[in-house]
Amino acid sequence: MSTEHDRGRPGRALRAAGRYRGLVALGVVLLLGAVVSPRNLKTGQSVFLTATNQSNVLFEYAEYGLLAVGMTLVILTAGIDLSVGSVLGFVATLFSYLLIARGWALPSAIAVGLLGGTACGLVSGILVSRLRLQPFVATLAMMVAARGAAKMVSGGIKIAHGARPWYAVQDAPPPIFEWMTMPAAGGWLRPVTVTFLVTILLMALVVRYTRFGRHLYAIGGNEEAARLSGVHVTRAKLLAYVLCGLTAAMAGICNACHMGYGDPEAGFTYELDAIAAVVIGGTSLMGGRGGVMLTLVGTLIIGYANKILSLIGWQEAQRLLAKGTIIVLAVVIQETRRHR
């Protein structure tokens, strides 16, 4: 009955509208922000709508966004990656260690940092795809281990210039830290933000237009059916976790630049925000349904919601309540489509 209904014209129209429900939810949050935001005392303009504020949100949530992009690929296969927060912390410390403590050149420090994160993803991927471990368990193990690696690399302290007498860099933070986080000349976009936006765009294209992307949906939809119809399930899953490790590594490097040091505790519980961004965007935790651009919407919803609550200066208790409500509302707007 319902399949017949879906084929009809009203069903198609509904589905078309459904596709933009994420944007509707984002629009609602934006509108809310514009209405309740405090106004600039001089110009009377809403603080929330200023370019500076918009650029701040994109900058502050770029790291979460990068984690969420990789997470989307994994969740599309009906998996989960709990290790991204720890991998972020590991790469932030590894990158800072090489750059500051060892005095490596920037390109090699970036390369090894990215490799470190990718290796974590590779290990998780092998555990999940080849050894058939539950993604939850395999990546939980990686979450614990990567945090340990971060603490080992850092020796238990934040790696900053001059934190230890033997560090190669003593006087000032490496120039890359400032370069990545300062608004580009005249504009308001920072290189960290650009990294996030370019990555999300590239990943969206990969997922939408490559065979690998279509395989992710097939695996998430029905792994057995995908296997029987010739999809190389193991390879596609492995690649999803590897890419997730890579985006977590990028987030780690951004985090080191953002904070001005490599903090072994960085990224603690970030995996939850990343998963929330993916789900609020509209990607199903059951796999096979969703997309990378939806995750951008989800990240922005979380970012805007937090920013509104922060701007109006509410205290913690009301904030947590409001945040929970906003998340539920966003998901309800998403979900109505499926129950019809």
Next chain:
Amino acid sequence: MRHAGLCLLLMTVVPLAILAGCPGPGKSEAPMIPPGSELTKGPAATGGETSGEETYTIGMSQCNLGEPWRVQMNADIEAAAGAHPELEVIFKDAQNRPDDQQAQVREFISQGVDLIIISPKEAVPLTKPVEEAMAANIPVIVLDRKIQGDNYTCFIGGDNVLIGREAGKHMVELLGGKGKIVELKGLETSTPAGERHQGFSEGIEGSEIEIIFSADCRWLEPNAQREMNSALSRFSQIDAVYAHNDPSAHGAYMAAKQEGKGREKAIKFIGIDALPHEGVKYVEEGILSATFQYPTGGKEAIEAALRILKGESVPKTIILGTRSFTPETVAQGGKEIPATAPAGE
């Protein structure tokens, strides 16, 4: 597993055997041989390289070495004990688990240490083990956080109200008694954050300093950066930031700097804690205008331990003062502010 068991067995049995072996004969044969010779021989045999002095073993149970401030506490204890070759300190880390910390205290008791220093995670679960130690005639020094009741030898801790008040008074001085400031709080429901807020309010009382924005940053620097971004986009005039810990003050500075308008040069930042690699370094670099030390009490704990072990009496409660670090005083190691300073100065 088997090795770990063996190690544990050795760790408990060997010191027990030594303890049982030494005083036993000492007591019974004391009248026959000159007193002191047994005491001298015993500890020397256990590895102490002192010349004729008795050696002591102190057990130190730290609740969580994941926090830099607690790492500093252990470092302070180690440095202070290092000056006394007769002291040996065994460090244990409970990794934020109260049940592990209970076990550690009981291990120290069965190991027969001479004194226990404990910086407890929670008051309630650790009250009983500390009582057991006291019952076994092992003195206990409680550091930083209290336990329930008063069945311990000595409590040593800092005074967050005093520190907050000093920060407030410094803020008044810094701004000439007038200005708009942002307060970045620690975890609002925690006692230290409450006291640092209360003290600060007392410190700025009567001045024309106005807190125009405040937020709960849960002691975390990323949160402080985000909240400061909000404050910066909302207010065109911010004269200073009071943060409940140095990482939050640093985060506020980074936010102002990354805004790209150079406002970090005009805004004054004040933090608390003054760890050598955090707050003090930030003052040296000109990032913070001031930071106030929250003392770890490590050095004072070793001083108290020595007096207790020599049979002298110590006060039941020792409240520590603070130390302010400003660009002017940081080179001389800060300025001491004693705990007994009158409120009005």
